[in-house]
Amino acid sequence: MPKALQQQSRELVSLLINYFEQEKNNGGPLLSLNCVRERVCQALQISMTTVSGISAAAKRNEVLSGPSKHRQRQQPVRSIDTFTSTAIRNAVYKMYQESKFNLLKEFIYTYFRL
DSSP, X not given: OOOOOOHHHHHHHHHHHHHHHHHHHHTSOSSOTTOHXXXXXXXXXXXXXXXXXXXXXXXXXXXOOOOOOOOOOOXXXXXXXXXXXHHHHHHHHHHHHTTOOXXXXXXXXXXXXX
C-alpha cells in the first residue's frame, strides 16, 4: 500500500515530473547519463553538497534523517527562595539608580562574596 507524502515530498515529485517532461520534449536526456549526481541536482533543484551528503550516508547504510529541529533548553534556576530573589532584585534596582549598569563582577562580589 502506498504511503501518503508530505508537502515537501510532493514538491520534489512535482520537480521530477517536470524534469522528465523536459527530457521528453528534448528527445533525450538533458545531461549525460553518466553524470548521475548532476542530474539529481538539476532535477530536484538542490545543491551538489546535499546530494553528495545523502549519497554518502546511503552508501554507509545510515538512517537518512532530516536536521534536528528541537533544541535542548536549559531549565531556569528554581531553587532560589523569595528572600534571596527579593534581595537580588533590590540590589539590581539600587545599581540602576546609581548608574552602575555594567558592573556584574562587582555585583556578584559585593552581594554574594564569591
